[in-house]
Amino acid sequence: MEVVIYACQIIPGDDEELHFAATLEECMRNASEILKDLRQDPDVSADELGARAVYECTLRTPDTATLIAILNEDSEAIRTCVASRKLVTIVQE
Numbered sequence: 001m002e003v004v005i006y007a008c009q010i011i012p013g014d015d016e017e018l019h020f021a022a023t024l025e026e027c028m029r030n031a032s033e034i035l036k037d038l039r040q041d042p043d044v045s046a047d048e049l050g051a052r053a054v055y056e057c058t059l060r061t062p063d064t065a066t067l068i069a070i071l072n073e074d075s076e077a078i079r080t081c082v083a084s085r086k087l088v089t090i091v092q093e
Contacts, residue, residue, distance in 0.1 A: 001061045004056060004058050005020055005056075005057050006026070006056055007019065008021075008034070008054045009053050009054075010052075012051060013050065013053075015053075018055070019034070024056070031091035035052065051091060052091045054090065055087055056085070058083045059082060062080070066080050
């Protein structure tokens with residue numbers, strides 16, 4: 001079984017940390033909120049205010065070992081579950 005979810009970058013150009021959502025609209029809203037919060041922080045550099053990529057991710061059902069690794073916050077296990085990922089939009093504000 002596969003499930004489609006959406007993910008946006010927290011840091012522009014960096015796919016190591018992504019924020020996940022059930023719908024594209026929710027993901028784009030979350031990306032805009034991240035940018036809004038960062039713009040209000042005087043300690044944030046201009047590099048951190050760039051556009052965020054939003055991806056559509058197709059996930060496969062994890063096996064027991066992978067599920068346990070995910071629950072224990074193993075980021076490599078998350079990559080194991082991603083069957084495919086494609087860029088669907090960029091959020092700039």
